[in-house]
Amino acid sequence: MKRRNFLGAAGFSCLAWGIARDSLTSVRTKTEPPEVQKPKRLKPGDTVALVSPSGATATRFEVTIVKENMEALGFKVKFGAHLLDRYGYLGGKDEDRAADLTAQFADPEVAGIVAMKGGWGCARMLPFLDYEMIRKNPKVLIGYSDITALLLAIHAKTGLVTFHGPIGLDAWNSFTAGYFRRIIMDAEAVTMQNPIDAGDRLTPRENRVQTITPGAATGILKGGCLSIISALLGTEYTPPWKNALLFVEDVNEEIYRVDRLLTHLKLAGVLAQAKGFIFGSCTDCGPGEGYGSLTLEQVLDDHIKPLGIPAWFGSMIGHIPMKFTLPVGVEARIDAEKGTIQLLEPAVS
Numbered sequence: 548m549k550r551r552n553f554l555g556a557a558g559f560s561c562l563a564w565g566i567a568r569d570s571l572t573s574v575r576t577k578t579e580p581p582e583v584q585k586p587k588r589l590k591p592g593d594t595v596a597l598v599s600p601s602g603a604t605a606t607r608f609e610v611t612i613v614k615e616n617m618e619a620l621g622f623k624v625k626f627g628a629h630l631l632d633r634y635g636y637l638g639g640k641d642e643d644r645a646a647d648l649t650a651q652f653a654d655p656e657v658a659g660i661v662a663m664k665g666g667w668g669c670a671r672m673l674p675f676l677d678y679e680m681i682r683k684n685p686k687v688l689i690g691y692s693d694i695t696a697l698l699l700a701i702h703a704k705t706g707l708v709t710f711h712g713p714i715g716l717d718a719w720n721s722f723t724a725g726y727f728r729r730i731i732m733d734a735e736a737v738t739m740q741n742p743i744d745a746g747d748r749l750t751p752r753e754n755r756v757q758t759i760t761p762g763a764a765t766g767i768l769k770g771g772c773l774s775i776i777s778a779l780l781g782t783e784y785t786p787p788w789k790n791a792l793l794f795v796e797d798v799n800e801e802i803y804r805v806d807r808l809l810t811h812l813k814l815a816g817v818l819a820q821a822k823g824f825i826f827g828s829c830t831d832c833g834p835g836e837g838y839g840s841l842t843l844e845q846v847l848d849d850h851i852k853p854l855g856i857p858a859w860f861g862s863m864i865g866h867i868p869m870k871f872t873l874p875v876g877v878e879a880r881i882d883a884e885k886g887t888i889q890l891l892e893p894a895v896s
Contacts, residue, residue, distance in 0.1 A: 730872045825881065
């Protein structure tokens with residue numbers, strides 16, 4: 548190639564690379580996480596909406612119980628238009644469930660949204676949500692289990708702080724309702740800690756914290772149901788995990804499945820980015836049938852202990868009667884020996 552042609556080609560290549568670089572920069576800018584925004588705190592007299600974004604609500608009796616629970620907290624109650632729909636095991640068609648949730652965010656009379664139950668189905672409706680409208684109308688959204696898909700996706704897309712906490716059909720005992728009130732209604736920067744009660748025993752047995760790696764860490768609370776987090780990895784519906792205080796819980800998963808799920812988080816680079824790790828409960832997670840199952844303790848030691856970050860399991864998170872309300876997207880400090888989660892800022896405005 549002649550020198551003039553070579554320089555021309557090189558110049559064109561540099562120009563092309565500059566355009567490509569600017570394009571990549573633009574793409575990176577567009578994919579930067581949105582600024583975190585907090586919903587307004589809920590007050591007595593506010594209206595909360597009940598929706599069924601996941602499994603079907605079985606009976607009107609269940610709706611009555613949940614309505615009375617919300618009224619006992621001081622709220623007025625509004626029902627989603629498709630609250631009692633059923634499409635197989637789902638609480639209606641994907642588009643209808645998404646329309647219900649979107650409508651509650653758009654409704655100026657509604658201050659907060661409570662999911663009736665978990666199950667499966669929230670991930671199916673993620674492509675049908677109007678995230679820009681949700682971003683412009685920030686409100687409290689609370690639930691756990693399958694609702695994790697909504698909590699993470701909406702936080703990732705809009706920056707809205709969402710809440711991993713009780714669903715409508717939970718027991719709403721004094722422990723659960725107390726943390727809900729303090730965090731979502733009173734805007735307290737609380738410190739969450741398991742209750743210690745030996746009962747008629749010499750040593751407490753229930754609600755014990757088991758430290759994996761001691762120490763304290765400060766970061767951003769992010770997490771939810773382990774199997775749902777795993778299912779969403781690789782999609783546009785998960786937030787960045789850098790500096791996360793990662794909390795997980797699950798139900799009805801045999802130990803080898805928990806192993807598989809944590810392996811996925813490890814291979815996807817999620818665990819390596821976390822500053823701290825909290826395993827709540829894994830309800831009804833036995834070894835299953837077969838030969839030589841690992842224990843949950845061994846699985847956590849295999850995956851979490853090598854990270855060298857503060858970590859424990861046994862926190863009051865998940866499919867249990869007494870549970871914390873954890874805000875997704877709020878700065879906190881954890882202590883793995885005490886088993887405490889201290890919010891460093893209010894989760895609501």
